[in-house]
Amino acid sequence: MALEVSHLVGGYSQIPVLKDISFNIKDGELVGLIGLNGAGKSTTINHIIGILTPFSGDIKINGTAIDKDINKYKQQIAYIPEVPILYKELTLKEHIETTIMAYQLDENEAWQRAKELLKMFRLDNKLEWFPINFSKGMRQKVMIVCAFITNAKLFIIDEPFLGLDPLAVNDLLNLINNQKKQGSSILMSTHVLDTAQRFCDRFVLIHNGQVRTEGNLEALKKEYGDDESSLNDIYLKLAEESNNE
Structure with a gap:
């Protein structure tokens, strides 16, 4: 089990x-974290990545808890935040070098992978540029490149489609699918429910x-909708029921 929240x-x-939140993510599985603004999605993510300490309960990645081995725990995570987190004094090349050092990656292999991703996201001619000055979408692409050069077992992706052009969205979804095939697991928080329905x-x-x-969608349809219900239909129904409670 890649991620266990108990x-x-x-x-x-x-x-x-x-x-009292409990859920899990299996190896090679993409799970969509869905909810209204303020429901607790970001708070859940902040606990998983170690920014917040639980009052009680356990979070484990492949059996390792953060309070038992913080380095082993965090090196299994690659995180792509909703708002890109970049260092204003570092170039794109230096961001990649920092990621390689932080995850203790093989430099040649990591750079080979980085070059493929940079070309995919049309950043290969900007290695000496400072990403802090990039557009929102380009900054998001920098975060994606840095995340996907790692050997992470768990990818946590928060609202990944905001600011990305359609081509970049397609590239990211292909990356996620390829990473799943390699056995990595993904937790993705998003309000883009039609895309979540197709890929999660x-x-x-x-x-x-x-x-x-x-x-899965079929289970949610049986509980909260019918055969024709979309994830958006189910989401709206649950939101209306919650507001009437």
């Missing part, structure tokens, strides 16, 4: 945002800091 309670203050293996729907439901 009875997670946590948040930013003494009042918990997350209330399962979904975890969070509302008010709790897992409202989880399963």
